[in-house]
Amino acid sequence: xxxxxxxxxxxxxxxxxxxxxxxxxxxxxxxxxxxxxxxxxxxxxxxxxxxxxxxxxxxxxxxxxxxxxxxxxxxxxxxxxxxxxxxxxxxxxxxxxxxxxxxxxxxxxxxxxxxxxxxxxxxxxxxxxxxxxxxxxxxxxxxxxxxxxxxxxxxxxxxxxxxxxxxxxxxxxxxxxxxxxxxxxxxxxxxxxxxxxxxxxxxxxxxxxxxxxxxxxxxxxxxxxxxxxxxxxxxxxxxxxxxxxxxxxxxxxxxxxxxxxxxxxxxxxxxxxxxxxxxxxxxxxxxxxxxxxxxxxxxxxxxxxxxxxxxxxxxxxxxxxxxxxxxxxxxxxxxxxxxxxxxxxxxxxxxxxxxxxxxxxxxxxxxxxxxxxxxxxxxxxxxxxxxxxxxxxxxxxxxxxxxxxxxxxxxxxxxxxxxxxxxxxxxxxxxxxxxxxxxxxxxxxxxxxxxxxxxxxxxxxxxxxxxxxxxxxxxxxxxxxxxxxxxxxxxxxxxxxxxxxxxxxxxxxxxxxxxxxxxxxxxxxxxxxxxxxxxxxxxxxxx
Amino acid sequence: xxxxxxxxxxxxxxxxxxxxxxxxxxxxxxxxxxxxxxxxxxxxxxxxxxxxxxxxxxxxxxxxxxxxxxxxxxxxxxxxxxxxxxxxxxxxxxxxxxxxxxxxxxxxxxxxxxxxxxxxxxxxxxxxxxxxxxxxxxxxxxxxxxxxxxxxxxxxxxxxxxxxxxxxxxxxxxxxxxxxxxxxxxxxxxxxxxxxxxxxxxxxxxxxxxxxxxxxxxxxxxxxxxxxxxxxxxxxxxxxxxxxxxxxxxxxxxxxxxxxxxxxxxxxxxxxxxxxxxxxxxxxxxxxxxxxxxxxxxxxxxxxxxxxxxxxxxxxxxxxxxxxxxxxxxxxxxxxxxxxxxxxxxxxxxxxxxxxxxxxxxxxxx
Numbered sequence: 001x002x003x004x005x006x007x008x009x010x011x012x013x014x015x016x017x018x019x020x021x022x023x024x025x026x027x028x029x030x031x032x033x034x035x036x037x038x039x040x041x042x043x044x045x046x047x048x049x050x051x052x053x054x055x056x057x058x059x060x061x062x063x064x065x066x067x068x069x070x071x072x073x074x075x076x077x078x079x080x081x082x083x084x085x086x087x088x089x090x091x092x093x094x095x096x097x098x099x100x101x102x103x104x105x106x107x108x109x110x111x112x113x114x115x116x117x118x119x120x121x122x123x124x125x126x127x128x129x130x131x132x133x134x135x136x137x138x139x140x141x142x143x144x145x146x147x148x149x150x151x152x153x154x155x156x157x158x159x160x161x162x163x164x165x166x167x168x169x170x171x172x173x174x175x176x177x178x179x180x181x182x183x184x185x186x187x188x189x190x191x192x193x194x195x196x197x198x199x200x201x202x203x204x205x206x207x208x209x210x211x212x213x214x215x216x217x218x219x220x221x222x223x224x225x226x227x228x229x230x231x232x233x234x235x236x237x238x239x240x241x242x243x244x245x246x247x248x249x250x251x252x253x254x255x256x257x258x259x260x261x262x263x264x265x266x267x268x269x270x271x272x273x274x275x276x277x278x279x280x281x282x283x284x285x286x287x288x289x290x291x292x293x294x295x296x297x298x299x300x301x302x303x304x305x306x307x308x309x310x311x312x313x314x315x316x317x318x319x320x321x322x323x324x325x326x327x328x329x330x331x332x333x334x335x336x337x338x339x340x341x342x343x344x345x346x347x348x349x350x351x352x353x354x355x356x357x358x359x360x361x362x363x364x365x366x367x368x369x370x371x372x373x374x375x376x377x378x379x380x381x382x383x384x385x386x387x388x389x390x391x392x393x394x395x396x397x398x399x400x401x402x403x404x405x406x407x408x409x410x411x412x413x414x415x416x417x418x419x420x421x422x423x424x425x426x427x428x429x430x431x432x433x434x435x436x437x438x439x440x441x442x443x444x445x446x447x448x449x450x451x452x453x454x455x456x457x458x459x460x461x462x463x464x465x466x467x468x469x470x471x472x473x474x475x476x477x478x479x480x481x482x483x484x485x486x487x488x489x490x491x492x493x494x495x496x497x498x499x500x501x502x503x504x505x506x507x508x509x510x511x512x513x514x515x516x517x518x519x520x521x522x523x524x525x526x527x528x529x530x531x532x533x534x535x536x537x538x539x540x541x542x543x
Numbered sequence: 544x545x546x547x548x549x550x551x552x553x554x555x556x557x558x559x560x561x562x563x564x565x566x567x568x569x570x571x572x573x574x575x576x577x578x579x580x581x582x583x584x585x586x587x588x589x590x591x592x593x594x595x596x597x598x599x600x601x602x603x604x605x606x607x608x609x610x611x612x613x614x615x616x617x618x619x620x621x622x623x624x625x626x627x628x629x630x631x632x633x634x635x636x637x638x639x640x641x642x643x644x645x646x647x648x649x650x651x652x653x654x655x656x657x658x659x660x661x662x663x664x665x666x667x668x669x670x671x672x673x674x675x676x677x678x679x680x681x682x683x684x685x686x687x688x689x690x691x692x693x694x695x696x697x698x699x700x701x702x703x704x705x706x707x708x709x710x711x712x713x714x715x716x717x718x719x720x721x722x723x724x725x726x727x728x729x730x731x732x733x734x735x736x737x738x739x740x741x742x743x744x745x746x747x748x749x750x751x752x753x754x755x756x757x758x759x760x761x762x763x764x765x766x767x768x769x770x771x772x773x774x775x776x777x778x779x780x781x782x783x784x785x786x787x788x789x790x791x792x793x794x795x796x797x798x799x800x801x802x803x804x805x806x807x808x809x810x811x812x813x814x815x816x817x818x819x820x821x822x823x824x825x826x827x828x829x830x831x832x833x834x835x836x837x838x839x840x841x842x843x844x845x846x847x848x849x850x851x852x853x854x855x856x857x858x859x860x861x862x863x864x865x866x867x868x869x870x871x872x873x874x875x876x877x878x879x880x881x882x883x884x885x886x887x888x889x890x891x892x893x894x895x896x897x898x899x900x901x902x903x904x905x906x907x908x909x
Contacts, residue, residue: 141751141833142854149852152805160823163790168817173793175817184823186806409764412826514753515831516852517803524756 011071015102015461016079018071024093027067031085031094036470036482039079040094043070069094075108081462082472098460114384115290117457117466117476119281119421119447122388123375124459126425127395127533131434134527134542137514146504146511153506153518155442156415157224157272158184158341158368165365182365183341185271188215188223189442189518190432190502192449193419194248194276194345196230196255198289198298198309199380199466200450201483204475208449209236209245210488211495216244219496221503224271226444229287229311231255231301237262242270246343249332250276251286252311254302263335272368273332273342277315277324280373280420282382283347283391286311290381292469295478321358329366343369348392348420356401360410369415371444372397376421376459378447380476381467394420395438399537402439402521411521415441423448424459428498429505437522438537450475452498453491545724546570546870547737547747547857549837550878551845551898553864555585555715558707562698564867564874565723576725577698578736580745581690581716583843587624588690589715591646594621595663598691599670600639600733601680608679609643609670616666617650624713628704636696636704639680644690664742664768671770681733684740690714693736698723720839722747735773739780742768743841746783748776749870750834750855758782761827765789779836782828787840794846796821798895798909801830802851837868845898853892859904860887866898 011017018040032040045068050059071079079096086095108114137143144151159182167178192212197205205228212225222244229250236242237259247270249256278284289298289309299306318324324344332342344367346355352372359367374394379387398418405411422431422445432443447455454473457463466476474486510516513525527542528534534541546568550561561579588596599609613620623645628638653662667685674680683691694701702708722737738747752758755775762769762781766789769781779801786797803822809815822829833854838846847857847868859868860875862882867875872887888906890896896906 137753141753144852150805154806156823156826160826161820163785163824166820166824168792168820170791170793173795174814175792175796175821177816177820181820184819186819406760406764409761411761412824514751514833517829517831519754519757519831520826521757521760522754 009073009075009107011073012099012101013103013107014071014075014078015099015104016081016096017099018069018079018085019095019097020069021093022066022068024091025069026091026093028090030088030090031069034084034088034472036084036472036477036479037080037082037465037468038072038077040069040071040085042067045070075104078104080465082456082465084472115381115467116384116387116464117378117380117382118387118464119378119424119459120375120387120391121459121461121464123391123393124424127393128431128434129425130530130533131526131528131537131539132542133433133437133509133513133525134540135525136512141514143514144511144516146507149511149516151507151510151516153189153503154186154222155189155518156184156412157187157343158182158415159365160184160413160415161365162410162413182368183339184368185341186222187271187442188221189436190223190428190499191246191417191442191444192223192225193444193446194226194228194274195380195446195450196228196287196289197232197301198230198293199228199476201471201474201477201486202297203483203486203488204450204453204491207453207486207488207491208495210492211499212244213241214492214496215499219500221499223499226274227255229254229276230289230298231258233301234258234262238265238267240268242266243268245270246272246274248274248276249328250311251313251315252309254287254304254309254311257303258301269336269340273336273340274371275324275328275332275342275344277344278347278373279345279379280347280375280377280391280394281379282386283349284313285382285386286313288381288467290467290469293476293478298478321355325359325362325364325367329362330364333366341368342366343371343417345371345373348372348374348394348397350392352392352397353400353404356414357404359414360405360408367414369417370401371417371419372401374418374420376424377419379466394418395435396536398435398440399438403538406521411439412441417442417444419444419446429502429509432502433506433509434526437519437525439521439523441518441520449495452494454486545722545737545749546874547722547749547835547837548867548869548874549718549720549747549839549845551718551866551902553717553902555583555717556719556865557710558714558719559702559710560878561719561721562702562707563878564869565698565721567873567877568869568871569723574698574723575731576693576695576736577701577723578693578738579691579719579721580684580738580740580839581714581719582688582745582839583717584688584690585715585717586713587622588646588688591622592688594646594648595685595687596690597643597645597647597682597685598689599680599682600642600694601674602640604677605674605679606641606643608673608677609682612670612673613647617652618647618666621646621648626705629706631703634696634700634704636694636700638694638704642692642705660742668768668770686740686743689740689743689745690716691740693733695725695731695733718839718843718845720745720747720837732773734771737774737776739774739777741780741784742788744780744784744788745839746776746780746836748779748834748836749857750850751775751832752778752830752834753832754778754830757827758830779830779834780838782830783838785828794840794897795895795907795909798848798893800825800828802892802909803829804909835870843900846895847890848895849890849892851892856889858887858889859896859898860884861902861904863902866902866904
C-alpha cells in the first residue's frame with residue numbers, strides 16, 4: 001500500500017478545484033498566464049492512452065508525455081475561484097469549481113491569522129430583503145408619476161440647527177440671517193465611500209473619481225466621493241474638482257502631509273471631511289495596507305517607505321467622544337474656516353446610539369454627519385476572524401439612532417448615513433430607499449462600485465484576495481500588468497450608468513408612496529414579512 | 544374625498560350659509576358629518592367676545608366633571624348657550640346627550656395675555672384628558688370668540704337637530720370654517736374631524752399628508768399642545784401654529800416650510816440662505832401628498848394654499864361683502880351667485896391667498 005502523508009495539502013483540501021478538460025485544451029497557455037495567483041501550472045504528465053492513427057481502426061496502447069494544466073497543491077498558491085482562466089480559455093477547457101469539502105480554514109493558519117479582503121462571508125444575511133415598500137397610494141391619494149413629476153432627491157451633509165437655534169430675525173415681513181450657520185451641503189443621498197489609493201489601484205480610484213466628476217458635471221447629480229485614508233493626488237487637491245470629494249482622515253493620518261501642504265493652493269473647498277473612527281468590516285481594527293500593495297506612487301502620496309502600513313485602532317490621544325469633538329472636529333472645522341462640514345464614521349456597534357446621543361449634544365454644533373458602517377462593509381485587508389466574527393448589522397442600528405433622536409426631538413440635526421452591504425445583491429436603490437425610510441438621510445457604498453469596475457469577489461469566498469496585491473481584475477493591486485486589465489473609461493461609465501439607473505429606481509420607489517422629496521423616517525411606508533424584523537424596526541408585519 | 548369651505552363676511556352670517564356652501568359639493572358618501580369653527584361671534588355671544596368660550600359635547604357626568612374642574616381652577620361662569628335639540632325621528636345623527644357652549648371669566652390672578660393663552664390651552668388639554676379617561680365627552684375649543692361644533696351624521700340632519708336652518712339669530716359669526724365629512728378611512732373619532740383648533744388657529748384640510756409619520760414624530764417634541772394626531776391634517780395646523788405662534792415668523796414662511804421650493808429653484812433665489820436654512824431645520828415639517836388647506840388666524844384673517852403638485856383644488860370667490868373659499872366652485876355659486884366669477888382665484892401650487900379683515904385679498908407666490 002502506498003504511503004500517504006496526510007499532513008500534506010491536497011487539491012481536495014482547497015476551497016476551489018480546477019476542472020480541466022485536457023481533450024479540449026489547445027495548450028495555448030492563456031490560463032496560466034492570466035492566473036495572478038499562480039494557482040495553475042503547465043506540467044508534463046505521463047498518460048497511458050489508446051490511439052488509432054490508421055485509416056482503418058487499429059487501436060494501439062501507448063505511453064505518452066502530455067503537457068497539461070494542473071492545479072498547485074499549495075495553500076500559498078491556492079485557486080481563489082476568480083475564473084480568469086475560464087474567461088481567457090478559447091475552448092471552455094478549464095474553470096474553477098467550489099469545493100464543498102475544503103479544509104482551508106483549518107490548514108491555513110500556519111503563519112498566523114488568515115488575512116483576506118472582501119466582505120463577511122458568514123453574516124451576509126439580508127434584513128433589507130424581508131422589507132417591502134408596502135404603503136402604496138391607491139385611490140385615497142394619487143401616486144406620483146416617476147417620469148413626469150419632479151423629485152427632489154437630496155440629502156443634507158453638515159450640522160443642522162434646531163429651528164429655535166436659527167439666527168433669524170424678523171425685518172418687516174421678511175426673515176434675515178443675523179449670522180451664518182454651520183455649513184450644510186445638500187448632496188445626492190449616495191456617497192461613494194472611502195476606498196483609498198493603495199487599497200485600490202490608482203487607476204481604479206481614478207475611475208471612481210471620473211464617475212463622480214461626470215455625475216456632477218454632466219448629470220446634475222451631486223454625488224460625493226470619499227478619498228479613503230491615503231490622501232489624494234496633489235493635482236486633484238489643487239483643482240476645481242476637489243469640491244466633489246470628501247477627504248478622509250483616519251488614525252494613520254496617511255496622506256495628510258500632502259493635503260496640508262496643498263491647502264494654501266486649493267482653489268475650492270473640499271465637499272467635506274470625514275473622520276474615520278472605525279469601519280464596519282473590521283471594527284476595532286485600524287486600516288491595513290500590506291507591503292505588497294505599497295507601490296512607489298503609494299509611498300509618494302502617503303510619504304512612507306515600502307512596508308506594511310497598519311493604522312492604529314484608535315486616533316492617538318483621543319479617549320472620549322467629547323475629546324474627539326473638541327480636538328479633531330474642532331481643528332478640522334477650523335482648518336477650513338468652518339466652511340466645510342466635518343462628519344464622523346464609526347463601525348456599527350451596540351454602542352452606536354450612545355455615541356450619536358453624545359454627538360447630538362455637542363455644544364459647538366460641529367459634527368456634520370454620523371456615518372454608521374455595518375458588518376457587511378468591505379475592506380481591502382483584514383483578519384478573517386474580524387471580517388466574519390466582529391461587527392454589527394447596520395439596518396437596525398440606523399433605526400435605533402434615528403428613533404433615539406426622535407425621542408429627544410433632535411432628528412435630522414446630525415444627518416445619518418448608513419453603509420455596509422448597500423447593494424450587496426446589486427439592488428442599491430431599493431436598499432437605499434428602505435434605509436432612508438427607516439431614518440437614514442443617505443447611504444454610502446464602496447464594494448458595489450468596484451464590482452461595477454469588474455471585481456468578481458463575493459460573499460461566498462470567491463476571490464477575496466484584495467489583500468494580496470494580486471487582484472485579478474486590476475482593481476485592488478498596484479501591479480502595473482494587472483492594472484492594465486482595467487479599462488478606466490469603461491469602468492467609470494459602468495458606475496455612471498448604474499447611478500443613473502439608481503436615480504430612476506429611487507423615483508420609481510418614491511412615486512408610488514406619493515413623495516416628491518426623500519421620505520426620511522417614513523417607516524409607515526415599509527412592511528416586513530419577517531415578524532422579528534418588523535418588531536425590531538417598528539414597522540408593520542405582513543404575510 | 545372630503546370638501547372644505549370657509550366664509551368670511553363683513554356682516555355676521557348664520558351657519559346655514561356654510562351649509563349651503565358645502566352641500567352642493569357632496570359626492571358619494573361624503574356627507575358623513577358636520578364640523579365648523581365660528582370666529583368673531585355675534586348673537587348670543589356678542590357680549591362676551593373677550594371671554595373664553597368652551598365648546599364641548601358630553602354626557603351628564605362629563606358636564607358635571609367639567610363644572611367641578613372649572614370651579615376648582617377659579618374660572619367663573621359668565622354665560623352659557625345650551626342648544627335644545629330638535630329630536631325628530633329618523634335623523635341621521637349620533638348625538639351626545641349634551642352640547643355646552645359656555646363663557647368663562649379668567650381666574651383673577653392670571654392677567655398677562657401670554658399667561659392667559661397658556662392657561663386656556665392647559666385647561667383644554669386637562670379637560671380633554673379627563674373626559675377621555677372616563678369616556679364622558681369631547682372638548683373642542685376653549686378660546687375667546689371661538690365656537691366649535693362637531694357631530695357625526697348627515698350634515699342636513701345635524702343642522703336640523705341644532706336648529707341651524709332656523710337662522711334664529713343665536714349663532715352668528717363673521718368667520719366660519721366648515722367641513723362635512725368624518726374620517727371615513729379609519730374608525731370614526733370625533734376628534735379626527737376637521738377643522739382643528741389651537742390657540743386661535745383653525746385649520747381644515749382636504750387631502751392626504753403622506754409625511755404624517757415624520758411630521759408627527761417631530762411635532763410631538765415641539766409643543767405640549769400638539770397632541771391627538773387622529774388625522775394627518777392636524778400636522779398642517781400644528782406647523783402653522785409652530786411657524787407663526789412659536790417661531791413668530793411672518794406668514795409667508797409657512798408655505799416655505801410645508802412645501803419648500805426644490806433645491807434647484809432655491810439656488811436661484813436672493814434669499815436662498817434663509818430659505819435653505821428653513822428647509823434644513825424644518826425638514827420634518829415638510830408636507831407631501833395631495834392636499835389643500837384653509838386656515839383661520841387669531842386676528843381673523845383667512846388663508847388658503849395647496850400642495851406643491853396642485854393635486855387638490857380650491858377656489859376663492861367674493862362679492863365685496865363676503866368671501867368664500869371652497870374645494871369646488873359649485874358651493875360658491877350657491878351662496879354668491881351674483882359675484883363676478885372672472886375674479887375668482889384658483890391658487891396655484893406655489894401660491895398663498897390671504898383674506899384680511901376688510902375682505903381685501905392678498906396673494907403671492909412663495
